[in-house]
Amino acid sequence: MSLFLQLLVNGLIAGGIYALVASGFSLIYSTNKFVHFAHGSAVAASAYVLYLLFSMLGLEFFLSVFLVILFAGAFGLFMDKAIYSQLRARKASGLIMLIASIALLILFESLILLFFGADVKTINLIKVEKGLEFFGAIITPLQIVIIITSVVLLVLLFIFMKRTKLGKAMRAVSDNKDVAEIVGISSKRIFAWSFIIGSAVAGVAGILIGLEQNLEPTMGTNLMIKGFTGAIIGGIGSVPGAILGSFLLGLAENFGIWFLPSGYKDAIAFVILFAFLLFRPQGILGIKKVGDKSPGGDR
Amino acid sequence: MFEAYLIHLLILVVIYIILSISLQLSMGFTGLFNFGHIAFYCIGAYVSALLALNGYPFIICILAAGIIAAVFGLFLAFPTKKLKGDYLALATLGFSFVVYAVALNWVELTRGPLGLPGIPKPEILGFVFSDNLYFLILAGVIAIISYLVIKWIVSSPFGIVLESVRDDELASKTLGKNSFKAKAYALALSAFFAGIAGSLYASYITFIDPSSFTLLQLIPVLAIIIIGGLASLEGTIIAAIIIVLLPEPLRFIGFPSSVVGPARQIIYALLLLIILLFRPKGIKGKVELE
Amino acid sequence: MKKIILVFALVLVSLLLFGCTEQPKKIKVGALLPLTGSAASYGDTWEKALSIALDDFEADTNVSAEILFEDTQLRPELTVSAAQKLISLNKVTSIITGADTLVFLPITENNNVLVFTTASNPDITLKHKYVFRINPSDSEQGVDMARRIFELDFSSTAVMAFEGEYGRGLSSVFINEFSKKGKIVFSEYFSDTESDFRSILAKVKNSVADSLFVIALDNQYPAILRQMKEMDLNIKVFASETIHSDSVLTDSNGLADGINFFYYPQTDSNIRKDFETKYYTKYNSSPGPFADSIYDAGLLALYSDYFSDGNYLKAIDYLHSLTNWEGASGKLTFDSNGDPIGKYFQLYIISKDKFVLGDSNV
Numbered sequence: 001m002s003l004f005l006q007l008l009v010n011g012l013i014a015g016g017i018y019a020l021v022a023s024g025f026s027l028i029y030s031t032n033k034f035v036h037f038a039h040g041s042a043v044a045a046s047a048y049v050l051y052l053l054f055s056m057l058g059l060e061f062f063l064s065v066f067l068v069i070l071f072a073g074a075f076g077l078f079m080d081k082a083i084y085s086q087l088r089a090r091k092a093s094g095l096i097m098l099i100a101s102i103a104l105l106i107l108f109e110s111l112i113l114l115f116f117g118a119d120v121k122t123i124n125l126i127k128v129e130k131g132l133e134f135f136g137a138i139i140t141p142l143q144i145v146i147i148i149t150s151v152v153l154l155v156l157l158f159i160f161m162k163r164t165k166l167g168k169a170m171r172a173v174s175d176n177k178d179v180a181e182i183v184g185i186s187s188k189r190i191f192a193w194s195f196i197i198g199s200a201v202a203g204v205a206g207i208l209i210g211l212e213q214n215l216e217p218t219m220g221t222n223l224m225i226k227g228f229t230g231a232i233i234g235g236i237g238s239v240p241g242a243i244l245g246s247f248l249l250g251l252a253e254n255f256g257i258w259f260l261p262s263g264y265k266d267a268i269a270f271v272i273l274f275a276f277l278l279f280r281p282q283g284i285l286g287i288k289k290v291g292d293k294s295p296g297g298d299r
Numbered sequence: 300m301f302e303a304y305l306i307h308l309l310i311l312v313v314i315y316i317i318l319s320i321s322l323q324l325s326m327g328f329t330g331l332f333n334f335g336h337i338a339f340y341c342i343g344a345y346v347s348a349l350l351a352l353n354g355y356p357f358i359i360c361i362l363a364a365g366i367i368a369a370v371f372g373l374f375l376a377f378p379t380k381k382l383k384g385d386y387l388a389l390a391t392l393g394f395s396f397v398v399y400a401v402a403l404n405w406v407e408l409t410r411g412p413l414g415l416p417g418i419p420k421p422e423i424l425g426f427v428f429s430d431n432l433y434f435l436i437l438a439g440v441i442a443i444i445s446y447l448v449i450k451w452i453v454s455s456p457f458g459i460v461l462e463s464v465r466d467d468e469l470a471s472k473t474l475g476k477n478s479f480k481a482k483a484y485a486l487a488l489s490a491f492f493a494g495i496a497g498s499l500y501a502s503y504i505t506f507i508d509p510s511s512f513t514l515l516q517l518i519p520v521l522a523i524i525i526i527g528g529l530a531s532l533e534g535t536i537i538a539a540i541i542i543v544l545l546p547e548p549l550r551f552i553g554f555p556s557s558v559v560g561p562a563r564q565i566i567y568a569l570l571l572l573i574i575l576l577f578r579p580k581g582i583k584g585k586v587e588l589e
Numbered sequence: 590m591k592k593i594i595l596v597f598a599l600v601l602v603s604l605l606l607f608g609c610t611e612q613p614k615k616i617k618v619g620a621l622l623p624l625t626g627s628a629a630s631y632g633d634t635w636e637k638a639l640s641i642a643l644d645d646f647e648a649d650t651n652v653s654a655e656i657l658f659e660d661t662q663l664r665p666e667l668t669v670s671a672a673q674k675l676i677s678l679n680k681v682t683s684i685i686t687g688a689d690t691l692v693f694l695p696i697t698e699n700n701n702v703l704v705f706t707t708a709s710n711p712d713i714t715l716k717h718k719y720v721f722r723i724n725p726s727d728s729e730q731g732v733d734m735a736r737r738i739f740e741l742d743f744s745s746t747a748v749m750a751f752e753g754e755y756g757r758g759l760s761s762v763f764i765n766e767f768s769k770k771g772k773i774v775f776s777e778y779f780s781d782t783e784s785d786f787r788s789i790l791a792k793v794k795n796s797v798a799d800s801l802f803v804i805a806l807d808n809q810y811p812a813i814l815r816q817m818k819e820m821d822l823n824i825k826v827f828a829s830e831t832i833h834s835d836s837v838l839t840d841s842n843g844l845a846d847g848i849n850f851f852y853y854p855q856t857d858s859n860i861r862k863d864f865e866t867k868y869y870t871k872y873n874s875s876p877g878p879f880a881d882s883i884y885d886a887g888l889l890a891l892y893s894d895y896f897s898d899g900n901y902l903k904a905i906d907y908l909h910s911l912t913n914w915e916g917a918s919g920k921l922t923f924d925s926n927g928d929p930i931g932k933y934f935q936l937y938i939i940s941k942d943k944f945v946l947g948d949s950n951v
Contacts, residue, residue: 003795006820010787035385086576094385095332099521100575106518107568110561118557118626118662120782120808131819138820214784214812221514225396254788261777262788263752267400274393278378281386303677412752412780414665417695429699431677506669506692556671557625557660 002136007254009137012147015250017209019150019243021227022234023157024201026242028076029231031170031194034097038079040224041108042199046072046206047123047215048112055123069203076199079104080192088191105221113217121215146208153201154243160197161239170194174237222266229273235283245283306431308544313438314499316539317445319523320532321492327529327584328453329485330465332384334517335375335391336493338398339368341512343494344501345402348415351502357421361441361498368494369487376483392514402509414508421502438499445492450532452488461485462530518564519543522571528584537582542567616654616899618890619675621686621693626662627781627806628688630836634877635687641867642887646895654891657681663753663781665692676700682899683890687883691754694720701901703893703908705886707879710758714926719901721889721908721927723882723918727755730830730851730934731762734802737849737936737949738827739770743800746827747793748776750804751783759804759829774798781806786813790822800825807834807878814844830934834878838942849947851934853882856919864917885916 025039046068053064083100092100131140161167172180173190181187209223226249227242234245249269256268276283318340325331343364350360379390402409409415421428421437428434452458463471464478472478501507519542527538546563554562574581620639623632636658643656657679659671668686672693675681683703684693690708694717697704704720706713711728714720738746746767750756756778764773774796777789790813793801801824803813810832817824828850837845855861864884868876876884889908897903913920922930936947 003791006791006794007788010791035389083572083576092575092579095388096575096579098385098388099525100572102514102521103518103568103571103575106515106564107572110564110568114558114561114565117629119629120627120784122784122812131821133821140819214782216782257788261404262792263778263780264400264404265788267397267404270393270396270400274390274397277386277390277393307673307677412665413754413757414692416665416669416692504666504669504673505695506666508665510664511666555624555660556667557662 003258005135005137007258008251009134009139009143011251011254012247013139013143013212013250014253015230015247016143016147016150017205017212018223018226018230018246018249020146020153020205020208021202021223022230022242022246023150023153023239024198024205025224025227026231026236026239027157027170027201028194028198030237030239031174032084032097032191033174034094035101035228036079036084036198037098037101037224037228038104038108039076039101039198039202040220040222040227041105041112042072042075042079042202042220043206043209043223044112044215044217044220045075045108046203047210047219048116048206050207050210051116051121051123051215054125055121061125065207068207069200072203072206073196073200076195076202077192079199080195084195085188085191105224109217109220112220116215116217118217123210123215125211142208142212146212149204149208150243150246153204154240157201157239166190166193225273226269229269229276231283232273232276232281233283235285238283238285241283241285244285248284303431306435308547310431310435310438310503312540312543313435313442314496314503315519315523315543316536317442317492317496317499319520319527319535319539320446320449321489321496322520323524323527323530323532323535324449324452324461324492325485325489326524327531327535328458328465329461329482330468331482331485332388333391333486333489334388334521335394335398336489336520337512337514337517338395339372339490339493340497340500340516341395341398341402341509342371342490343368343497344507344512345409345415345497346494347498348418348501348507349408351419352415352417357423357502360502361421361495364498365491365494368497369491372487372490373483375490376479376486380479380482392517395512395514395517399509399512402512409509412508412510414506415501416506418501418505418507420505434503438503441495441499445495446532446536449488449492453530453532457481457484515564518567518571522567522574524581525579526570526574526581528581531581531583534581534583542570616652616891616894617657617679617681618654618887618894619657619659619672619679619681619684620887621659621661621668621671621675621684621689623663623688624658624660626660626664627808628663630807630834631687631878632660634880635883637868637872638864638876638880638884639685639887641864641871642884642891645867646888646891650895652895654895656685656887656891661686661689663688665689665754669693669696672696676702682894682901682904685883685886685890687879689754690720691717703890703901703904705890707882707886708755710754711762712758714928719905719927721923722929723886723889723916723921724853724879725929725932725934727759727762731759732766733851733934733936734763734827734829735766735769735771737851738767738800738802740949741800741825741849743825744771745774745798746771746800746802747774747796747798748802748804749786749789749793750776750778751781751806751809752778753781755831756804760802763802779805781809783809784812786816787820790816790820793824794820794822798824800827802827802829804829805831807831807837808840810837810845811840811842814841818844831878832939833937833944835875838939838944843942845939846941848939850937850939852937852944853879853918853932854935855881856917858915858917858919860915861917879918881917885918885921888916889914889921 028036049071050068053059131138169185173187177187230246230249231242234241253265253268322336325333346367347360347364428437460481464481523538523542527534546566549559622635661668668689685705687707690706690713707723709727711726750760826848828848830852833852893904896907912922924930936949937944938947
């Protein structure tokens with residue numbers, strides 16, 4: 001029984017991590033309507049910048065966190081301004097944007113590899129002690145923070161999209177860019193904001209994940225694939241869906257390795273991703289809208 | 300010393316040429332954005348390596364590599380029938396992740412991360428191609444044959460069907476062309492030559508493991524066909540030469556391999572972005588990347 | 590078509606401009622080390638040890654020699670391409686390495702290049718030619734460890750090892766031997782860059798295992814021990830020789846106390862003392878794990894080339910003729926396979942943050 005509970009807890013922890021990545025990604029996707037794979041590099045870069053500021057330069061922790069989130073938002077904005085908005089101006093298709101985002105992901109991952117080296121790095125903040133115990137399953141305070149943060153993000157982003165002016169404008173652009181422009185919403189401004197906010201969330205993700213796991217240069221790609229899978233499972237256009245899908249993915253991985261060797265975790269994720277893309281691209285919560293350009297929607 | 304290194308580079312150029320003109324067949328001519336191409340390269344490499352390690356002659360190894368890869372290509376055509384554009388790209392990319400995971404985890408067959416070392420060099424009619432220069436000639440001949448075959452395919456009536464599927468699938472269907480059959484054949488043929496390239500790669504490096512077949516390996520191939528221009532075989536060949544040779548001066552200037560490795564990827568990623576931003580038709584492309 | 594020729598010519602010219610000039614003949618050996626990546630701490634100390642070996646050789650013989658270093662990042666495919674480069678391009682007469690050896694042995698065998706290694710997978714010498722191993726293979730360590738675990742009255746063990754030539758080699762020997770009298774509850778493998786061991790540890794906790802044999806890289810042990818503590822997993826831990834690294838002691842904060850492992854015994858010969866002094870003088874730190882063995886490997890590579898004038902058959906004869914050759918890691922005599930005779934593993938126990946020789950009948 002306690003193995004079951006521990007796997008459940010591990011699944012929620014992994015799900016929380018993937019949800020942190022998927023939420024920002026999904027926000028950007030739903031507004032911009034293309035797959036911004038380079039989101040993973042925003043997460044990785046944030047983790048490495050935290051390492052740079054806190055572990056290498058010795059800045060105070062919360063100051064470093066603040067700077068990292070600023071950096072992350074700016075990093076996302078940079079990618080939008082330098083690359084995506086230029087491509088958008090010449091009416092590039094979703095496919096071109098996808099290729100560009102993959103190129104950006106590889107570009108930044110290689111830059112991290114070049115400057116920080118291939119070895120694994122740790123950010124040592126938390127003292128080691130026995131975790132908290134719930135009915136035989138162990139969880140540490142940091143892991144609880146990760147899970148709670150993902151859930152809080154779910155709520156915050158949901159409120160943001162439904163209640164705030166900016167959020168509503170984003171939804172308007174997402175539903176129909178041209179009509180939104182007619183009403184006076186500058187889609188360029190909205191796109192920029194979606195990148196700033198989405199990437200800032202990536203910054204939070206990078207910080208928490210960097211504290212929980214070790215830093216290695218390929219972490220961006222790995223996390224992006226998992227986050228993307230979670231978003232697809234839950235329904236890629238929906239932020240709450242992406243978060244829920246991520247938790248489901250985390251649980252599926254960890255229960256899956258009850259019977260299989262632990263090395264199969266990634267394989268489980270890839271098979272789920274492939275299966276969903278082929279057979280249920282709109283995800284579990286899938287809502288098909290007329291004129292929806294998302295995978296599986298009408299074109 | 301310098302000639303030996305040049306021969307090594309030319310062998311890589313030849314392998315990349317085969318890998319990229321095969322992708323042109325499905326992407327450039329048929330409009331199928333098959334990001335899973337590396338999976339066929341991987342399958343071909345493993346099939347060839349396993350057969351070679353079990354004593355089969357090279358001709359069998361390389362043909363089996365191509366044929367089995369083609370079977371997988373055909374198989375991939377079915378579930379991806381209705382998919383288009385970025386969505387097809389993602390689904391095929393997902394396929395290549397699954398193939399990678401299989402190579403990594405099916406340890407009984409592939410030895411997983413330990414890889415397959417000691418792959419024998421090709422031997423044809425008693426002649427062993429152990430010297431790199433002879434291997435280059437062999438690979439070059441295979442590349443020329445592949446080029447001629449692919450050129451013949453795209454110039455034939457079938458090739459015109461492929462391009463019509465790319466340009467306007469609806470119109471093509473209206474005219475009675477079975478677009479699914481065309482797409483399936485295109486994928487299978489494309490996979491066949493990727494498998495051939497994989498077999499050559501395995502025989503040259505003499506060691507393969509799953510890490511040679513990830514998303515990272517897709518980038519240079521993608522860069523080559525976009526820079527060369529979609530649907531242009533000549534452009535692809537020029538681009539392949541440029542892409543393989545361009546980062547090499549870094550090594551000569553003296554940077555260690557831990558710098559050259561990432562620097563190479565950075566160059567490819569930047570080239571890809573620049574082409575997408577400023578010249579999406581590539582060097583000789585006739586078709587807009589769309 | 591003209592364009593293609595033009596591009597090709599341009600490329601050829603630029604390569605020629607950068608191309609290398611004729612080198613004067615001198616002794617050239619290659620070294621494949623994990624200079625960056627998950628095993629960088631080992632690669633770094635090994636590189637330093639080899640440069641001291643080079644200094645010592647040149648001082649003794651007055652002959653100019655060169656050790657060409659290539660970074661493998663502990664990645665087999667990089668190891669292979671680096672080996673090919675060293676052999677076909679740089680024309681080295683031998684290759685020195687501390688890890689991932691099996692992958693490139695077919696290439697060295699085909700090219701009559703000698704290999705000097707501290708890697709411990711048994712197949713290296715048993716199934717390949719021209720290899721000389723400085724330390725005993727894991728066919729011994731695996732057996733020793735199994736017997737030690739029995740000696741302490743444990744009988745059901747779980748094994749967790751990092752994937753790769755070393756992890757697989759050592760764990761297979763161990764599992765083979767242990768299964769004769771005890772039970773292997775399960776064995777699992779993880780990546781050399783893995784940092785989250787909780788799923789494996791959860792399985793361990795949930796199983797009937799009374800002991801755990803961990804085969805990991807030095808930078809992974811602290812994480813494993815930390816996660817065990819977080820999960821309240823109190824089980825007797827046994828480790829492999831890779832744990833013998835100062836960073837493990839400093840990063841584990843006392844959690845490593847009581848761990849049993851086997852390591853090559855340290856001699857106190859003059860050669861070793863000299864090596865340590867020179868290392869300290871040049872680098873202001875003490876030699877890391879297996880640095881002494883790698884130093885010996887370097888000397889053997891250089892001297893065997895020197896005494897045989899680059900003729901590989903003469904070099905092999907020379908090496909087999911050595912009896913009790915004094916190295917920093919002990920006295921060396923090679924058997925017909927290339928394995929060292931008379932070298933053995935010794936039990937160590939971590940006690941109060943130090944590596945202490947243990948008492949054992951094994």
